Amino acid sequence: MKSAAELLDELQGAMPGVKLALATNPSPSAQHSLVVAAEDALRVAVYLRDVAGYDYCSNATGVDWLDKETTEKVKTTRRVKKEVDGVEQEVDETVEETVKRVEPGCLEAVYHLYSMRQGPHDPHPPLVLRMRTANRTDRVELPSLSPVWRAAEFQEREIFDLYGIVFKGHRDLRRLLMWDEFEDHPMRRDYVDPDDFEYEPTPHDEVLKRAEEHRAKLAAEGAR
Amino acid sequence: MTTAEMKSGIDSGIKSYLPPVIEVEAENELLEVAMGPHHPSTHGVFRMDVALDGERVVRLKPVFGYLHRNHEKLAEGTTYLASMPYTDRLDYFCSMTNNWAYALAVEKLAGLEVPERAEYIRVITAELTRVQNHASAIGFLMQEMGASGTPLMYAFREREKILDLFEALSGSRMMCNYMRFGGCRVDLPEGWLERTKKIVAELPRFIDEMEALLTGNEILMARAQGVGVLSPELAVNAGVTGVMLRATGVNYDVRKVDHYGIYDRFSFRVPLGEHGDIYDRYMLRVLEMRESVKILEQALPQIPDGPILDPKSKPRGFRPKPGEAYGRIEAPKGELGFYLISDGSGNPYRYRVRPPSLINLTILEDMCLGQNVADVVLIFGSVDIVLGEVDR
Numbered sequence: 001m002k003s004a005a006e007l008l009d010e011l012q013g014a015m016p017g018v019k020l021a022l023a024t025n026p027s028p029s030a031q032h033s034l035v036v037a038a039e040d041a042l043r044v045a046v047y048l049r050d051v052a053g054y055d056y057c058s059n060a061t062g063v064d065w066l067d068k069e070t071t072e073k074v075k076t077t078r079r080v081k082k083e084v085d086g087v088e089q090e091v092d093e094t095v096e097e098t099v100k101r102v103e104p105g106c107l108e109a110v111y112h113l114y115s116m117r118q119g120p121h122d123p124h125p126p127l128v129l130r131m132r133t134a135n136r137t138d139r140v141e142l143p144s145l146s147p148v149w150r151a152a153e154f155q156e157r158e159i160f161d162l163y164g165i166v167f168k169g170h171r172d173l174r175r176l177l178m179w180d181e182f183e184d185h186p187m188r189r190d191y192v193d194p195d196d197f198e199y200e201p202t203p204h205d206e207v208l209k210r211a212e213e214h215r216a217k218l219a220a221e222g223a224r
Numbered sequence: 225m226t227t228a229e230m231k232s233g234i235d236s237g238i239k240s241y242l243p244p245v246i247e248v249e250a251e252n253e254l255l256e257v258a259m260g261p262h263h264p265s266t267h268g269v270f271r272m273d274v275a276l277d278g279e280r281v282v283r284l285k286p287v288f289g290y291l292h293r294n295h296e297k298l299a300e301g302t303t304y305l306a307s308m309p310y311t312d313r314l315d316y317f318c319s320m321t322n323n324w325a326y327a328l329a330v331e332k333l334a335g336l337e338v339p340e341r342a343e344y345i346r347v348i349t350a351e352l353t354r355v356q357n358h359a360s361a362i363g364f365l366m367q368e369m370g371a372s373g374t375p376l377m378y379a380f381r382e383r384e385k386i387l388d389l390f391e392a393l394s395g396s397r398m399m400c401n402y403m404r405f406g407g408c409r410v411d412l413p414e415g416w417l418e419r420t421k422k423i424v425a426e427l428p429r430f431i432d433e434m435e436a437l438l439t440g441n442e443i444l445m446a447r448a449q450g451v452g453v454l455s456p457e458l459a460v461n462a463g464v465t466g467v468m469l470r471a472t473g474v475n476y477d478v479r480k481v482d483h484y485g486i487y488d489r490f491s492f493r494v495p496l497g498e499h500g501d502i503y504d505r506y507m508l509r510v511l512e513m514r515e516s517v518k519i520l521e522q523a524l525p526q527i528p529d530g531p532i533l534d535p536k537s538k539p540r541g542f543r544p545k546p547g548e549a550y551g552r553i554e555a556p557k558g559e560l561g562f563y564l565i566s567d568g569s570g571n572p573y574r575y576r577v578r579p580p581s582l583i584n585l586t587i588l589e590d591m592c593l594g595q596n597v598a599d600v601v602l603i604f605g606s607v608d609i610v611l612g613e614v615d616r
Contacts, residue, residue, distance in 0.1 A: 027547020027566065028335030046238055055460055056476075059550065059561050059578040112550050112563070112578075116460050116476050123482055126550050147240040151463025154586055162294075171242065177289040177615060186294055 001115060001124035004032040007052060011044060014051070018044065023130065033110070033128030038142050041131050042169075045148040054113040054127055057149035060156060061110050062163035064136070064189045068103040107133045107165050109142055111152065133165060136188075144170035162187035241461045243590040246282040254282065257597070261290050265368055265601040268611030272588075272600070279596045284589045288582070291615035299575035304330055304405070304542050307575065312399040314577060315613040317357050320349040320390070321555040323403035328484060329551030329562035334544040336406035336534050343486045344527040345408050348420065349390070349400075350485075350553075351516040351523070355427060356383040357556035358467075358509040358516075359434070361608040365506060366438065368605040369447055375438065382430050385423050392416055405542065406534030417524060424520045431513050439510070448503035452591045452603035455500065462586045466558030467512065468607060471497035471504040478554035485553075490522045502606040509608075543570050557581050557608055577616055581609035 002010065008022050011034075019037035036044050048054040073096055080093045112126040133140045144167035146152040156167045157176040164185035167173055175182065184191060195214060248254060260271035269290035275283035295314070299307040311326045312319035324346055331338065338346075360383055363376030387397040392413055394400040402409050438444055454464070456472040469476060477494045479487040495511035497504030544566045552561035558580025565574035584607050592600045 025547050025549075027333050027545060027549055029332040029547065029549035029551075031548065031550060042238070050239075057463055058552065058559065059563055059576070061563060061574075061576045061578075063565065063574050110563070112561070116474060128550070147238045149463065150241050150458075150461045150586060151583055153462075154582055162296075175289075177292040177294075179289065187297055 001053070001118060001127075004034055004127060007048075007127065008034060010052070011047065014047060015040070015043065020044070025128075029125075031125050031128055033130050035130045035132065038131055038133075041129075041145065042143050042148070045129070045145045048113060048127070048129070049148050053115045053117050056114045056116040057111055057145070057151040058114050058126065059110075059112040060145070060149075060152040060159065062159040062165055062187065063108040063110060064163060064187065065105045065108060066189050067105040067136070070101050070103065072099050072101065073097070074099050105136050107136055107140055107163055109156075109159060109165055109167075111145060111149075113149075140164055141166045141168055143168055144173075146170050161185070164188065241458045244593055246277075246280075246593055248277055248282050253277075259600070260287075265604065266611075267364070267605075267609060270611055270614065272604070274592075274597065274600065276597055279598075281592050281595055281597055281600055284592045284600070286585055286588055288615055291611050293616070295577065295616040296575050300572055303570050304544075304572060305539050307572075308403070309399065309401040311577075312401055313612055314579070314616060315555065315557060315560075315581065315610045316398055317360065317610055318353045318556050319398060319400045320353045320402060321553060321560065323400065324350055324485075325551065325553045325555065325560040326562050327403040327405055328553055329549055329564050330405045330544070332551045333547060333549035333564050333566055334405065334537075334542075336537050338407055338485075338534060339531045340486075340528050341411075341530040342407035342532045344523055345412065345532065346403065347485055347487065347490075347523050348520060348527070349393070349402065351519050352386045352389065352420075354516045354556045355513050356386045357608075358513050359383060359430075361556075362434070362438070362506060362509055364608075365502075365602070365605045366444075368601050369444065371443075375434070378430075378434060378437075382427070389416070389420055389423065392419070404533060404537065404539060406537030408532045411532050417527065420520075421524050424517060424524065427517045427520075428514070431510060431517070435510055439507070444506070445503065447599070447602060448501065448506060448606075450499070450501055451595065451599050452502045452606060453500050454587060454591055458587060458590060459500070462590075463583045464558070464587060465580050465584065466554070466556070466608075467505055467508045468558065468584050470494065471508050472500035473498055478552055478559055482552065484551075487519075489526075490519045492516075492519050502602055505606045505608075541570070543568060548574075552578065555580060557610070557613070558584055577613075579613045579616060581607075581611075581613040582615075585609065585614065 005022055008020055011018055011020055018040045021035045023033045023035050025032050075094055075096050077092055077094045079090050081088060082091045109131045111129040114126055131142050142165055144156055146156050156170055159165050160173055161175040161178055162185055255276045257274045258271055259274055260266040261269040271287040273285040274281055311322040314322050359379035363379035366375035390400050391397045394402040454472050456474050459469050459472045473496050475496055480494060492515045495508050497508055546566055546568045548565040550563045552559050560580055561578030563576040564572050567573040591603050
């Protein structure tokens with residue numbers, strides 16, 4: 001089987017203008033991945049299945065990448081009016097400022113592909129295919145790859161359930177593990193447990209603290 | 225989302241593998257039955273919403289989540305090593321193989337080597353696990369066929385001996401928590417190999433005995449042959465693995481494909497089915513038990529002395545470098561995979577279990593449509609699932 005980098009070249013040759021990128025993996029496993037733009041994902045997937053021979057989708061899962069806040073110290077030079085020796089002059093002044101930059105996060109769908117057609121004669125690492133949503137809040141739609149690999153059917157339902165990625169083109173997109181009335185997505189990194197506290201029979205400090213908070217909250221609600 | 229949007233992917237000319245739609249004459253005369261969550265045939269808490277036209281199944285929707293405890297979230301909130309005992313609770317029949325799959329993924333992530341002796345112990349425990357899992361799976365299938373108790377107790381008698389071995393080795397019968405990143409937790413106790421050799425030597429007799437009772441049995445043949453047929457194309461596309469896949473004739477065994485561990489040192493064959501029905505799955509389980517015994521007979525005398533843990537591996541304060549890895553093994557139920565992303569801290573950033581039991585159920589609807597409702601129980605039983613792994 002071809003490596004991810006070779007496949008990237010092949011795909012770009014076969015489909016000019018396709019939006020693809022290689023994401024290298026620094027770990028010893030060296031399982032590199034292809035990042036595909038959402039609008040090209042379906043035709044890339046069909047090519048991988050029907051032409052490149054990746055007929056088996058082993059694993060499909062989600063990853064949540066939070067907004068990354070990086071702080072940088074930047075030196076800027078400005079012309080400032082200042083009084084020097086009683087005379088007003090324009091002087092260059094260097095100020096150190098901290099600049100906060102927010103890298104927007106995203107939700108990611110990851111697929112691990114193998115080839116069953118190749119059989120046991122050609123061991124190969126998985127081809128990792130990734131798709132990213134535009135952000136984590138309102139633009140969380142991705143095309144479903146379950147029409148290409150049915151193996152993704154339940155797994156995409158699970159991603160929808162636990163991460164909140166909406167897969168367009170999925171034939172039956174419902175929650176898989178949580179109940180239908182549940183509203184949040186528990187695998188997200190910023191998920192907060194709902195306050196449905198019940199007293200545990202073995203109290204320790206943390207439990208007692210939560211119990212107190214819970215009682216205070218109930219009292220506040222009752223007063224309203 | 226509107227129905228038109230939902231359909232857009234399906235109608236776009238891609239060759240998809242979808243369950244057949246069964247025409248019903250009188251829609252309002254269908255009987256809807258919720259099989260489960262507390263039904264003796266569901267192996268735990270699992271529900272199938274079935275619509276019946278007389279005895280015939282025309283629709284089937286599996287409902288999951290009754291045993292969901294978000295194993296993956298728990299693992300992301302704790303250290304790498306602390307998840308090892310949790311993996312025992314996935315497929316609680318096969319904790320040794322669960323341990324191995326997780327250890328393998330972490331070893332790929334951190335680049336750890338496994339000493340020779342530990343590799344042998346892993347193969348021996350994994351194959352013992354396979355034997356007891358397949359024996360019990362056959363026992364449960366017979367139970368569902370109406371052979372109450374006897375075949376299952378035959379299987380459990382053998383399983384008990386193997387669980388005793390696991391207890392002597394790890395201190396626990398089912399929740400072994402035995403493997404570590406880069407090896408195993410403790411060395412073999414004194415006399416363990418001799419005891420294992422004796423038990424393995426008796427296994428072929430047990431398999432013969434079981435086969436003499438079942439393989440030519442008229443009731444088994446009448447109820448299992450040609451029922452629950454799965455085509456190889458659908459099986460591959462739907463990611464079905466393990467016995468279910470090989471019963472359709474597809475030659476794919478991760479032990480042979482990935483050469484993980486030291487499996488390429490042993491000579492064993494991969495039994496393949498022809499029809500993809502329940503009987504083939506039964507037969508393959510029997511044959512795989514025989515192949516496992518063959519591997520055990522080769523591995524037990526060869527096991528070398530030496531260390532059982534990579535000296536580089538640090539169970540405490542373990543922090544792999546940033547990166548990701550996907551590791552998979554051939555568990556008795558199918559392909560069990562673990563996907564890990566490290567951000568350089570002591571907890572995994574992402575921890576994912578690829579559960580064979582859940583993904584093998586993708587085609588449950590396809591297999592059951594058009595069959596009698598009594599056969600649904602058998603088809604479901606022949607998939608061999610454990611709900612601890614389906615729901616995680």
